Amino acid sequence: METHQRRGRTHTSLSSLITLITIASPLASAAPSLTDDSKCECYLTNGTQASFFATHRFLDFRNLAKHAGVPPTIAKPNDSGSAPVTSEYFTSKEWTETFWVQSWNNSHQTREDATVLMVNSPNNVYIEANGDRNPSSQTWLTLRTQRLKDFQTASEIESVAPGFQYLSVRMLARTVGSPGAITALFTYRGSDRLADVQESDLEVRTMDPRNTIQYTNQPSYTEDGDEIDHATKNVTIPQGLPDWTHWAVHRLDWTPKETVWYVDGTEVATISFQTPRDPSKVILNAWSDGGEWSGNMTVNEAAYLQIQWLEIVYNATDENPAKKRKRNGGTGMLRGRDGDDDDDEKDGSCDVVCSIDETTERGKPVTLWNNGGVRMVGGGLITWIPSLTVLGMLALSSGWLW
Template identity: 65%
Template sequence: MMELVMQKARLPALSSCLFFLLSALPLASGSPTLTEDSKCGCFVVNDTEASYFTKHKFFDFRGLTQYAGVPATITNPNDSGTAAVTSQYFTSTEWTDTWMVGNWNNSAGVRKDSSVLMVNSPNNVYIEANGDRNPTSQTFLTLRTQRLPGPPEFQTAAEIESVSGGFRYLSVRMLARTIGSPGAITALFTYRHSDKLAEVQETDLEIRTKDPRNILHYTNQPSYTEDGDDIAEATQNATMPDGLDWTAWAVHRLDWTPTTTKWYIDGQQVANNSFQTPRDASKVILNAWSDGGEWSGNMTNFDAAYLQIQWLDITWNTTDTKPAAKRDVESELGARHDVGPHGPLLARATEQGTCKTVCSIDETTNLGQPVMLWNNGAMRTAGERSSFVSWIPSAAVFALFVLSLR
């Protein structure tokens, strides 16, 4: 009799312990810890084939009020190409470690149907105060292109490109919009140069300001042959989701993996192309331009268009330096594109050894700052990590059920 009383007395205590376990589950399974890039061995992104990358950088243009100012357009093509950068931000290591501002022109005939001189000018890349009615930032980065009557008549344009040409697979996102007059292109793309058109490697997002404002173009270049014939499989045209147009702020994302390129807008996939997927190390480029050709269209004198960017978030693999370990990371990435939630985590070789610390840029609560998903040497997938904790609620409920029968 005394034993039965003691058992019943222990029941509330056991039940309390089990309910405490259940209430603590979110801490065990669903609350990754904010961390720093330097503490991450790999970065995993959601919904891509090659899920793991070794590098990450976040560029925030939203609070750079000390650099804000819109420079007057330079109207002479010679002065435009040799102009200085527009603020000290573009001489800071934050910028110059990764980016450089273009100053080349198309006088050598980059495109066969170009009808106007185009000059990329550092003067067209600047930090601008956000004058929106309900601004979501204090400032943003602007790339400007404008038609000028001359003499001589020319198109002043803007381009930024990565210092490194060693990006080999990446996930890049930008909060951006395109505004302005018809006859221009704004773009985000990877690019590997070749003197032979057929050997060019490029994947790009292009917005044509002469198009309807909800249409975008995604292409794995080249999209035409030396004879001028279109390659239909190279391009996919898409529509902005949820009734948006490209004059509205939206998060544009490219995932370049060994087998495919995928494009997203505000988290929704809008294009997926496995034809002519780039294979080799490339640059990352953003620009705003026009050359008067059939693709861009011909801007009216003094008209202008702008690519405006609040932030850029990039995680990638690189061929710039080889790891000290014996294994070749880049070849493994190419061969093992099934890693991540749908396959085993690749035990990556780095200067510090295998990739024991895995971070996410998608699950973070602080934009641009990764969270640590796990920090150990276990070969677990994200799915296995979830499965590990998923049995606990069922076990706890079953234990409560057994106790209630006693």
């Protein structure tokens, strides 16, 4: 044991005391327990920018067999854009409280290199039965885009809430199909001026190699068409991780300092340049307009974004889901309660901290700590204030520290 001499007595090192606390505490080796969102006051993520968020939402598309069915592609642009939703699931409270299906087209847009009319259709957003050889679910959510003779039929879903301000969003997803399409997950705040657009992108171009994904904090180019090098990273997925045609957990963390992207828990890109700062939407889509970026898909070919589940922890400016929750998106320290509700509401403290990263059941959070406990995350040490206090007093009374 490492020791230091002070005042003629043996002084136990801090590392040895921590070891003793860790062994002695009955909570030190306890695994986090499954809970539900009603019992969580905030959520702490892991990763490069460990952050606190106020709210959790989980959309599970794995067991929706009664809504499954692949609708035939609608061949006329007007009929495609005005089509109804494909099943009752998309009118359910679970869906409509989070997303709405888009039906706009690009006929009034000014992308100079677009060569094809693109029409977003509710008909291209549907629940599909899992036809994999070894299925890991009954169903998944599909976003489809297909090139027809006179136009490109596409799909987009947009968050109902426009006021996400910092989040961690993940999806178990894959992209399959023909070259000439984009599938994407991104945050978005639009503007009439390109320079004022705020957006963090995860984009798959189906013309690219299967192990390549584009990550960007937009805008990535100027009004004059010049590229902004620091805004984007064209990443080759590290060896050992699945390419975009295979199921993988894709994750986007938007924090005040930077945007970080992960594939199956491995960080693959970080961009701090022009990180979005203002309230934004969350959007997913599958599309093509025949331009240079998306490519020009062969007539009758199609591509698909398939999603088994989607999970978000976030802070928002347009709702107040619970008082006394941490809303700083990862800045500052989390403080335990002092017993005074008014003071708690002022200082933003969070009494019950949960995690969606350490869970054993996707969609169910686990409790990290509550009632003022302190947990050190990421260094392998779990210690709690009550145990630390008791053992500290014991150490002082026994002369361990002095």
